[in-house]
Amino acid sequence: MGDLAKLAALGRAGAACGMDAGGLLVPLGAGGPIAPLGAGRGGGASAAAVDPTAPVREVRHAWCQMCGPAKTNCSTLCTLENGRWTRVEGNPNALNNGRHGTCSLCAKGNAAPQILYDPHRILYPMRRVGAKGEGRFVRCTWDEALAAIAARLGSLCDQYGPACYGVLSPQAYPVLRTVGRRFLNVIGSPNYLHSGICALQxxxxxxxxxxxxxxxxxxxxxxxxxxxxxxxxxxxxxxxxxxxxxxxxxxxxxxxxxxxxxxxxxxxxxxxxxxxxxxxxxxxxxxxxxxxxxxxxxxxxxxxxxxxxxxxxxxxxxxxxxxxxxxxxxxxxxxxxxxxxxxxxxxxxxxxxxxxxxxxxxxxxxxxxxxxxxxxxxxxxxxxxxxxxPVPPGKPLVRVAPIDALTERLPFSDEDRANGWCAGVSALVAPETPRWYQSPATWESGPNSAYFRALMGVANDEPGHLRAVLGQASNPFGATRQPARVAEALRKLDLYVVHDTRWNPSCDFADFVLPACTHYECSQQIGTKNGPEGTFVAVTQALAAPMGESRSDWDLYLGLAGALGLGADFWEGDMDACLREQLAGSGLTLEELRAAPAGVFVERPADARPPEPARCDYARLFAxxxxxxxxCANAWIGGRVDNRDEEPLGCLPVYVGPPEGLAETPDLARDYPLVLSDVHAYRLCNHSYYTDTPALHALQPTPWVKINPATAARYGIADGDWVRVESPHGCVRLVAEYFEGVAPDVLMTRRGWWRATTPDDAAERARFAWQSDSSVLYDTDERRFDRFHSAMAKQTLVRIARWEEGDDDE
The missing domain is CATH 3.40.228.10 (Dimethylsulfoxide Reductase, domain 2)
Structure with missing residues (x-):
């Protein structure tokens, strides 16, 4: 599409929006770098001037998924040459980087094309034929997999109740909190398993x-x-x-x-x-x-x-x-x-x-x-x-409706009603926050159970434990603590289904492994960004057909709902119908969004930008x-039962301290004299995702642990040495990096090293001590977890030594 055609298409979108009075519709990219090679500028070049041997170049819009699948933090412009994605840059007019906007992207965003063309992608549905943990699978069809999953899930729900089904939350995951939550509500389960180590706490x-x-x-x-x-x-x-x-x-x-x-x-x-x-x-x-x-x-x-x-x-x-x-x-x-x-x-x-x-x-x-x-x-x-x-951004000039999670479909129990709880709260297998706290005013999308505690309920055969779990874009061995204990739970599940783009270690324990496409291979994500300057709205435009037989995260739920006979609640399997539902009343059509190569920006007139409000509005803030x-002395939680339904919470701040600490456990510190913790988020990966993406792996090729040079000298450790770091709970193999910006009694690493150091063989993957992820080092005594919001320790006491030949044989 040439510049004039783009402008005309966006002009039609503006007319449909009726924005001539309330805002100015700006055609993003018109006359700019997104025009196809050879397109005229300011009157244009003649057809004879176009080089017929030049590549066919096209730019499409995509929301970057490198901070997490289906997130809409950064809008990107993606260049395709002869149909292949070759370049990505930030969309300068999409309010990406605050109020100014730039073409910049972080290292992860710049590496995005490599995850689309990753040669290690899962391409076909697979059914397990060996024992759990062996990693033996045979290929099957999607119809076979969905039919078998639906039959097994339906049988388990009939036998144990719908709350026996839970879904693993990898992080704040837009698919799960919308269509995934809708699926939970329709079948009648509240068990969205939140990690317990994220911003919700x-x-x-x-x-x-x-x-x-x-x-x-x-x-x-x-x-x-x-x-x-x-x-x-x-x-x-x-x-x-x-x-x-x-x-x-x-x-x-x-x-x-x-x-x-x-x-x-x-x-x-x-x-x-x-x-x-x-x-x-x-x-x-x-x-x-x-x-x-x-x-x-x-x-x-x-x-x-x-x-x-x-x-x-x-x-x-x-x-x-x-x-x-x-x-x-x-x-x-x-x-x-x-x-x-x-x-x-x-x-x-x-x-x-x-x-x-x-x-x-x-x-x-x-x-x-x-x-x-x-x-x-x-x-x-x-x-x-x-x-x-904050300075108020003003009301959005384009309104995109949220996906209805059908919260009203989650049933009340007699216990819910008797206690004044929200629907479904009594059926949480491991309430992340106290049952009485969980309500529409306090949750993200619905009730939550704690990820690790729910899995441990399975491992320990606790009454009413989960029987079926879906792991979507989540590696439970890296997302929580102690993978060996997590493996016990996965072995005991009656049904474990993984839907992912790549094989993660938990796949070896799955009953079915289903291929996910990246969000760059589908056009099913609408996002908006609203600021004082105006409102940006765009849909991800597919950059390639789904690889192999992969399906999107959205389509997985629609397909599974259809197999369960619930298609009427899921747009009869048509995700476009869901998108049109979101756009109803916005003034934009799905076709117009998909035709806008850099999205649509509706500018807010300067005289319509909201003034800074009066401040110190405490009646509103504390309502x-x-x-x-x-x-200061908490009357909301003080005296009310904790998230384990066991003890009353206090009303004043207390210090408990880490389960293992230099001051807290001095006897243990004699054998383990250093404190270790990890960086939760890192600029070159997203938890355990992308650690071996070539461009990112080249920037951090080995699993590091930062150590003060004075500390390293005490233990005879040179900069770049492989070291053994051991806690009372496990051992990892890391590479020492000298860094004076860490205290002499502290070591710092990064979580999510799993894939960079995990062997391909399933038997080796089962030897959890062979990897380099800090998750094996931490205490997992659930009685120690935070009694209000289930937070877990991410620090422990360790000892360190140079890695010697034969250490990996233990």
Whole structure:
């Protein structure tokens, strides 16, 4: 399609939207780099001037999936030459990188074509013929696989009830929380198995402490002090504006305190770096509160009007001075006191805290709650430059309806009604948060069970355990803890189905392995981005036909629903009908979106952009909280039963500490004298995905562990040596990387190394000690998990030595 044709097509879309009064429809790419080779510009070249031997070049739109399947964080322009994807770049007009927009992509995004053309793709449906774990399969057809899965699932649901079916959540996965959740609701199961090591944990703690409406720090150009605590946007959101905003704030004079064990790139630019010992953030937060409250550095007017139980909190934190926290956290008492005073006196202050805090520590809830209370009592909520004060983007100019999850189809039990719970909550096999907490106001898409605890229910033959599990875009050996224990559960399942693009180790335990296409091989994902400048909407345009017999994540659910006789609830297997349902009332048609090579942007007139609202709107922010106030002594959760249905929760922050720690378990520390933790998100992979994508693997070819050179010298370890790292729970093989930006008593690695070091042979894959993933090192005593939101420890004590020949024979 030439430039004029593109412009005409987009003009028709604008007419259909009726946007001549409310906004200007901008034809993205017209006259720009996305025009086919040889297309005229400004009047155009004649046909005779076109080189007939030149490649046929076309540009299509796709949402990048390299931060997770079906996510719509970054819009990309994908160049095809003679039908083959050869180039990818960011869409400069799609609000990718904050308000400015660039053509940039991160390393993962730039490597995307390699996952489409990966020679190791699963291409055909397969049925297991050997014992679970042997990896012996024969090819079958999709019809055979779906019929057999449906028959087995139907039989299990008849025998044990629909709640015997659960689905593994790899992360915040748009397919699962929409069509996947709809499937759960229609068959009657609440058992969406959430990982317990993701942002949902952090959000739950914030919701019950300062309310769900408070957002991370915004308007950093107005922030005087930014405290970055356990967050690493240079790894997890490198192309989504956070890095640029931080650097701009630094250039503008913002003071930055960075609190995390590893000095990643942005930490090196901070004014103060506090290398907190992994798993001890709760102790540090309590010490900060001790100083801020004890020295009167809080906002008295705010506390008197908007805080509940402040006096109880003040009495409580008197017992946690910096001198108490110093030997626990590894940070000097004077440094703790200095930073606490900065937090109490430098305003506006914002605290950006991430997955390294509450999501991955056994006392993560109270660590998160304490951080929220620091920001609240210092008067830094809903002020420009503080927490909860973004510039409003304005109402979307194009409205795309969400996929209806049919939540009303999930049935109530008598127990649900008797306790005032939401439908299905009584049937959760391992409630991630307490049953009483799970409601439409607090969940992502519906009720959740905890991933690891639910699988352990199978391994331990607990009453009412799961019988059937779907693993979609999720490797349970890398997504949670202790793969050998996970294998026990997979062996005992009556039905385990994997749908993925590549073979992961759990496939050896599956009854059926089904080939998934990437989201670059289908056109089934609509996404929008809304900002003050306007609204962008686009659909992924297929860049290739599905490889082999692969099917999309969406089509898997539609096909399985059809095999179960539920096609009427799933658009009779037609995903386009679902897309049209989403676009109804938007003013756009599916055909118009698919014809727009770079999406559609509706510009907001300058005089229609929303003004910055009045701030300190505490009645709105705290409306969901008891008495409409910040919960210094938590009346929402205090005294109510925990997520194990066993004990009442407390109302004041407590420090539990890691299951194994230098201060917490000194006897164990004599044999295991170092602390190990891992980076949850990393810029060159997505958990265990993409570790062996050639372009990314070349940048990190070996599974590293960062070690302080002084520590390495004590153990005779040279930079680049293969080392043995052993905890009380397991052993891994890693490569030592000297790095002074980690404390001498701490080692840091990255999760998700599995595929880079796993043999091809199934028997070798079963020897879980042979791999390099930190998941084998951590404690999995479920009694230690966070009693509010199920967070697990991602730190342990270890010993380290050079890897010697024969170590892999143990």
């Amino acid at each position: 952090r959000r739950a703690s914030k919701t019950v402490t300062i309310g769900g409406a408070v957002c991370p720090p915004a308007q950093l150009d107005k922030t005087r002090l930014l405290v970055v605590w356990g967050a690493n946007p240079e790894n997890s959101a490198v192309n989504q504006g956070a890095v640029r905003d931080r650097l701009d704030a630094l250039a503008g004079g913002t003071t930055v305190v960075d609190i995390r064990p590893l000095m990643d790139p942005l930490a090196s630019k901070a004014d103060i770096w506090l290398p907190v010992r992994p798993g001890t953030d709760g102790a540090l937060a309590l010490a900060f509160l001790h100083v801020i409250i004890g020295e009167g550095l809080y906002d008295r007017a705010f506390v008197e009007e908007w805080c509940l139980g402040f006096d109880k909190l003040a009495d409580h934190v008197r017992t946690f001075p910096p001198e108490w926290a110093a030997p626990i956290t590894g940070i000097a008492a004077d440094d703790i006191r200095r930073v606490a005073r900065m937090m109490g006196t430098m305003a506006p202050m914002g605290i950006l805290y991430g997955n390294g805090i509450g999501d991955q520590a056994v006392d993560g809830h109270w660590a998160c709650a304490s951080i929220c209370l620091i920001e609240a009592i210092t008067g830094n909520l809903d002020v420009p430059g503080g927490g909860g004060a 969901s909280l008891p008495e409409g106030k910040v919960q």
